[in-house]
Amino acid sequence: MYLTKEEEQILNGESGETLRQAIEILVALGDIYGADRLIPIKSSQIAGVSYKTMGDAGLEWISDLQGKVKVPSILNPAGMDLQDWKRLRISPEFAEKQKLIVQAYEKLGIQCECTCTPYNLEGFNVGYGDHLAWSESSAVSYANSVLGARTNREGGPSALSAALLGKTANYGFHLNENRMPEISFDVGYSLKGSDYGALGYVAGKLAGSKVPIFHLRCTPDADELKALGAAMAASGAVALYHVEGVTPEICRMDFEEPTEKITIEKSQLDEVYEGLRKACKEPELITIGCPHCSAAELEKAAELLRGKTVLKEFWIFTSRKLAKLHPEYIKTIEKSGAKVVCDTCMVVSPATNSYSCVMVNSGKALAYVPGMCGAEAVYGSMETCVEEAIGETTKKVAKKAGGSN
């Protein structure tokens, strides 16, 4: 890999130990993946924040680092609401460690807003063709696919190294040749809302780490694309996808249709809704906001919950900035008894681990909750989630099943 004179000097330790290690990480990854050089990045988003996933190992490493980031940098969700952690009954020991992790990042000049949707925040707006070093898989997918930016799925230390240097190694999704579609999905029916998460859940398993192109019969909005990409990055390892007639690179790059073509049947999506439901117990906890709710999703949740009372624990996750910008939605939601929780999510918070069955409207959460939280997960639209929480589904099911079960 070619390094400039200045980069060589950093690698030789002339700018201190933290930067030496940072550039060593980028060079090693660049060599592994065949990068020709380092390229400047616009921003960085750093995973490895929740104490639940990092543990003492991560806390120790992050606490030992020195220096300041060179580009706007932001964190992935932590293991708890940083201001009101007691509300989800997080233990004081966990809270203490979680605060230490966030403080250690703050010391490095990183914005301690913890969200998987940084593209909704000021200062993190992303333009077509921008190079980034982001690590949260759904944010990576959104930046690459919906915004036309370029980022690999960075690990925590490599995203942080990129932030400290303001550069990343030029390989993978930074290069045109790796952004071509490799597998084509045809979906011959109309989709709405959580159907996109279900589609992503199915398609991710089929695509693995390939770049898919979708041929749809409808036009998804930004939140639907967010759900599609998040699910595919969780059930598979998809970091970039294209949607015919919708996503930006389709119009600007000359793609050939891949030879591998798969038709996804409606019944495959129905299985996501129903198949898991059969095996599952009654959901004890309802969660939405994976990835973090947008303003539009908060508004929709508020409308569905207006004047209702939830009978079950119901958590809605969003970024702190959006919660602050929309106090009216938060007020309506919380009046129902549902909780709006910031800085964290159902997957990375230990709070979810105390439930045995969780209902989600996210293909990503559906993929991760069983393994990460030890709970069964069931899938439904936002409407179904609200019905479940306020007790309307139980009544419906009871009627259908003749009162049994």
Added chain:
Amino acid sequence: MRQQRRLQRRQVVLIKLKGRTISRGCARGEVLLSTDPISFLGSVNPKTGVIIEEKHALEGKSIQGKVLVFPYGKGSTVGSYVIYQLKKNGVAPSAIINLETEPIVAVGAIISEIPLVDMLERNPYEVLNNGDFVVVNGSKGYIELIKQETNKTE
């Protein structure tokens, strides 16, 4: 220290194999070969350096101070931090040789300052045996198999 220096004087390089630099630095130790890939999160006890994964080729063995040879890493990215924890607890391997390193182990070795070389010009599983004494020079990208003159060759 003195004993180490004495040993060094008696050493003869039997084989030198070039590879690719992943993590810089130079270290030596006894070879411990694993035919299985290693997931540092969950498979290794970070306090003791003992492999705890059931049915793993190295189950029950300590990797502390060894030149650990394994094909590649697997599993969670948190594995990088576990390597760092092993190092801080004084139970990390002294050096690593991989067939082909993936990013989790690469990053873990770099942040823990454990020399790591991969893609050797010959297959390490054909050249090295458990207990062999090896020098890993991560900075220059080679390994050396050392014969200690007091020991008879096999």
